[in-house]
Amino acid sequence: AQKVTQAQTEISVVEKEDVTLDCVYETRDTTYYLFWYKQPPSGELVFLIRRNSFDEQNEISGRYSWNFQKSTSSFNFTITASQVVDSAVYFCALSEAGTASKLTFGTGTRLQVTL
Amino acid sequence: DVKVTQSSRYLVKRTGEKVFLECVQDMDHENMFWYRQDPGLGLRLIYFSYDVKMKEKGDIPEGYSVSREKKERFSLILESASTNQTSMYLCASSLMGQDDQPQHFGDGTRLSIL
Numbered sequence: 001a002q003k004v005t006q007a008q009t010e011i012s013v014v015e016k017e018d019v020t021l022d023c024v025y026e027t028r029d030t031t032y033y034l035f036w037y038k039q040p041p042s043g044e045l046v047f048l049i050r051r052n053s054f055d056e057q058n059e060i061s062g063r064y065s066w067n068f069q070k071s072t073s074s075f076n077f078t079i080t081a082s083q084v085v086d087s088a089v090y091f092c093a094l095s096e097a098g099t100a101s102k103l104t105f106g107t108g109t110r111l112q113v114t115l
Numbered sequence: 116d117v118k119v120t121q122s123s124r125y126l127v128k129r130t131g132e133k134v135f136l137e138c139v140q141d142m143d144h145e146n147m148f149w150y151r152q153d154p155g156l157g158l159r160l161i162y163f164s165y166d167v168k169m170k171e172k173g174d175i176p177e178g179y180s181v182s183r184e185k186k187e188r189f190s191l192i193l194e195s196a197s198t199n200q201t202s203m204y205l206c207a208s209s210l211m212g213q214d215d216q217p218q219h220f221g222d223g224t225r226l227s228i229l
Binding site: 006009045091 | 148157158159173203205207215216219221222225
């Protein structure tokens with residue numbers, strides 16, 4: 001069975017610091033998809049990125065970047081020059097092929113960015 | 116723009132009541148999902164549906180049932196509410212097809228069972 005581990009329960013940083021959120025996954029499938037979602041205090045989960053298992057290219061979007069490494073089964077998320085608006089709970093999730101997009105979520109990492 | 120609407124943000128019910136949580140999406144998505152979110156446990160899948168009148172159990176279906184009579188609406192039912200069902204409930208939808216389709220979430224319903 002698949003599993004997603006986010007070992008960092010809570011991270012606190014000062015604005016402008018860089019921060020990396022870790023995500024380690026387990027799956028027996030060779031075809032799978034990885035996602036990151038952000039949950040701000042308002043409660044709604046916001047989709048940030050998806051990656052398929054055949055594409056190990058890292059991705060950068062503004063201050064956000066993602067590092068996918070199959071060799072270590074990790075899909076880490078880095079925020080550069082963090083801002084107060086980045087404060088949220090971040091979830092990593094996994095979907096296996098043929099599962100109708102069913103997601104297995106990690107337990108989430110709460111990021112607190114202070115001035 | 117994509118929209119998933121849950122009928123209530125906050126709900127308070129009593130033990131033993133039958134509780135209905137409603138979710139509507141306007142994106143013509145085939146797949147719909149119900150999760151509950153608890154501190155330290157992340158999101159856990161209760162039920163999902165990939166078509167009208169179709170439903171499949173998720174990881175924690177006990178004490179819940181669902182109904183999907185129309186494509187846009189997916190209801191979660193607590194047959195006889197208990198205090199351990201106090202939680203945040205999140206509805207989501209996604210397109211059928213490739214399993215890389217992201218799920219789109221509603222704002223959540225914070226349910227308290229007294």
